[in-house]
Each structure stands twice: as C-alpha cells, then as structure tokens.
Amino acid sequence: MLQVRNLHKSFGGFKAVNGANLEVADGEIVAVIGPNGAGKTTLFNLITGILSPDGGQVIFKGEDITGLPAHRTCKKGITRSFQVVNIFSRLTVFENVRIAVLSQQGKTFNLFTPSKRLVTDETASILKSVGLIKKKDSVCGALSHGDQKVLEIAIALGGKPQLLILDEPTAGMSPEETARCIDLIKALRNSMGLTILFCEHDMEIVFGIANRIMVMVRGATIIQGVCDEVRCNQAVQDAYLGGSDVCSV
C-alpha cells in the first residue's frame, strides 16, 4: 500500500531523514521505532506532505505522491494524528471531528447551510467508535490529555483514511488510558480494516500490536522486518536496545 524509497530531508545542515525506506502492506500494522531525534516524526511529516522531501520517493497505492501537499495526501486516503496534541482548541469535541468529515466530503465551500445540520450521523458514529460520544459537547481544550490524544485519532478517522498514521498515540497517557488506546488501535484494524503506521517509544506496545517493525537511527532505516527479526538483529541491539542480548527473552 505504501512504499517509501530512500527518503531525504535536511534542515540547514542537519540531516533529519537520511535514507529512510519503508514498506506497508494492505491491512498491516507497522511500527517505526528509533531513539529520540531519529527522524520518525519528520518521516511522517514527509509522507503526509506537511514537509516536502529533498530526495527519494513516496508511493501510495502505486501512485507517486512525493511532495504532494498535506491537504491532497489526505484526500488520497492518508490521515494522521500528531505527537503533540494538535486540535482545534476553541471548538467542541464534536465540532473538531465534524470539520474533518466536512472536509472529507468536500463540503467546506458550502456557504449557506448551517453546519449543525450536516454530517451529524457520520461524526457521531466516529465518536462512538472511539468512545468519546459522551463528551461530544465539551470544549476540547478542557479535556484530559488522554482524551485529547484519542480525539486526535478521531479527527484522523474523520478523513476516512485507508492508511492511518499515528505519531506516538499513547505518549503521556496513564496505564489505563494506554490499555484502552491499544484496544482501540487493534479494533480499528480489525473492524474497520484500516492499515496503520505508527511510531512509539513503549516497546511493549510495539511488540504487542505491530505486524512488522522498521527501525530508524539518525535518519536512516537500518532494518524492517517482523518482530523477532528485529529483536534479534545485532545492529538494532547495538544502536537502540542498549546492546544487551534481549533475543533470548
């Protein structure tokens, strides 16, 4: 579904992404891991078009989408959540998701129908599926951090994605919230048939839900493979897992 080939991006002299390769197949959950500053978020920004790459290719469903701006990649079927909560803070939970749905349906240039009458069912069903329906009228700046992260995912779902990209979905969540969020991600794949690409620091989560894992160090991909392959790879252990032998665990 998604292929990333030899992607490059520098900021000034700093090579944030320096030869990233990634392969995501239909219906798969793929995790990207790597130390802080490895370029995971930049990679996601390049794929979704928030940033435009200096070199390399992004192919989505056989089509070259390299450098396509964010609002176009979204229409192609890639939506995302952000690592740092990034929502419309003055609007309610419901309004946040509704903007995404309105945009997905190409209704944002409708000038005269009150928004209140449009896409209420679609929006409500998304909020139900992520468990935020009871809080739909809260102004989202007032939600707990965990709920805001879930709202992030709900907004991303509003774009009716085929590929959902989650940037550290459980960062800053309490253990209970984390558990719920993991169940949610699994449910999205199983019941809605989404393909999911995410990055995460919590190894338990990564090895728990990912089908395959890609490891990035200093902007470059060092390996992509199934969990055991990655766990036993010497380069990964040296660079990331602290050099200790976790293969036997």
Place this chain on the structure above:
Amino acid sequence: MGARKSIVALVIILAILAIAPLGLPRFYTYLIALIVTTGLLSTSLNFVLGFGGIYQFHHAVFYGAGAYGAAIMISKLGYSGWLGFVVGPLVAAALSFVIGLICVRLSKLYYGMLQISLGSLVWAIVYRWYGFTGGDDGIHGIPMPELVGSPLGAYYFTLIVGGLSLLVMHRILNSPFGSTLQGIRDNAVRSQAVGVNVRRHQLAAVVIAGFFGGVAGVLFVVVDNSVFPDMMFWTLSLEITIMALLGGWLTFLGPMLGAAVTVSLRTFVSGFTDYWTLILGILLVLVILFLPEGLLGYVFEVWKRRTSESAEE
C-alpha cells in the same frame, strides 16, 4: 457561541432603529446611519480577523473601493445609482481577490505587512489620479436615486442593507465554510492534515470580507453623497481594528458595538476637545487590560457564568 441569542438581539435592535426617526432629530439618524455603516465595515474586517485569524491590517481599502466604484459609475460614467450600488461591492471584491491572491502566500504578520503596503498603493493611486477619482478632493454631490435621495430614505436603506449584510455574514460563519475558517484560525496545520486547502479558504474569506467592506462603502455614499481618499487611508483601518477589539473580536456583534462607542465618542467628545483619540486610547488600554475579549465578549462571559450557575442550583 450564543448564535441564536445574537440573532434575537439583532432583531430587537433593528426594530428599535426602525422606529427611531419618528422621535429623533435628523442629526441623530445621520449618526446612527454612520454607526451602522462603520460597524458593518468593522464586522466585515472581523469576519477575517476574529473568525479567520487573518491579519488584515488595511481593510479600509475595500471600503474605499466600494465607495469609489459606486461614485465613479454614477458621477463619472453616468450610470444609474442602483447599478453603481451593485458595482461598488463587486469592485471591492475583485480588488480583494487580487490583493488576497498575492498575500495569502504569506502567513500572519507577513500577510499583514504586505497587505498594508498593497492597500496603501491603491490609496496613493486614488489620491493622485485627479482626472478619474477627483484626487485629494474626492467626488462630492453624487446624485442619488429618488428612493434614497432623502435623509429618511438613506437612513432606511442603510438599515435594511446593513442588516441583511450582517445576516448573510452570520449565516456564512455558521456554515461549513465558516466552521472551516474558524478551524484554520485555531490550527492551520491540523486543517491541512484533514484535507483543507488552507490558502484557498483564506482567499475566499478575504474576498467575502472585501465584498461586505464594499457594501459598507456604498452605504457611506448613500448617507453622505460623497467619497474622498481618507476613506481608504490606513488610519481608518486602524480605527476599525480598534472597534473590533473594543467590542469583542471573538463575538459577531462586537465590532458593531465597538463602532457605536467609537463613533459616538468622536461625535460628542470632539466637541469639547480635539484630543478625543486620547480618550479612545485610554478606553482601549483599559479594555485590553481588564476585558481582553472586549465589551461584548465580557457580557457573554458573565451571561454564560450566570446561566451555568443557575443550572447547577
């Protein structure tokens, strides 16, 4: 926020204004018409400033464009007044499209700086082009259609067109376009990520705001039968920005209230002292320090607090 309440308040105010000329001297109806005109201009600015988060520093240029568009059609080209009234706002919208097209590539303050330069350029052209615009004299004694030729006719025309313009803008702000615009204001990156073409929406918003700025310009022509370059000088843009901040830039009717306060101050206080702007300045400082959401914003806040308290009891 309080959308229905805003509408109800608007209707009540309009009803009072409709019967006002029966008991008021002509001077006051002129003053009210001027407040509605200036308030409409400030509201159209706030459409992009408060609801779109777009730093439109020189909005008055569209006021001038609408007024000059109508004045030139009528006085220089000899068309009927009604045609001039329609062409004025269209000229303003077209100018807004051109300036917007150049400016939306930039964001925030950079947008504002470029917009103020381009607007000032238009002002300079109007100020110098004696043959076409009347230069610094402007155009006076513009003939009006009979219906709006009398002060009373002009008053009601201003009231009706001003009221309709407010309703249309209010409606647009509650449409998907309006929701999207407010989304862009709150978070442009997120809007992009849900598939919104941010620049295209901003451009459309700027054109709509320019159009209604032009409508306000036409209303001024109807009320005053004249145009002059000061109508598109940047100090007026500053004044209408102050009105929006004073009244409450996150509320729909705030700019109208700000206009009422400012225009009244100018009218009554300037009779006593030339330094009326000093009083306006002090008022603005006080509002920014103590009521950061403006006068109407504060009223709504108190109202909301009361209703939520009484709901809890």
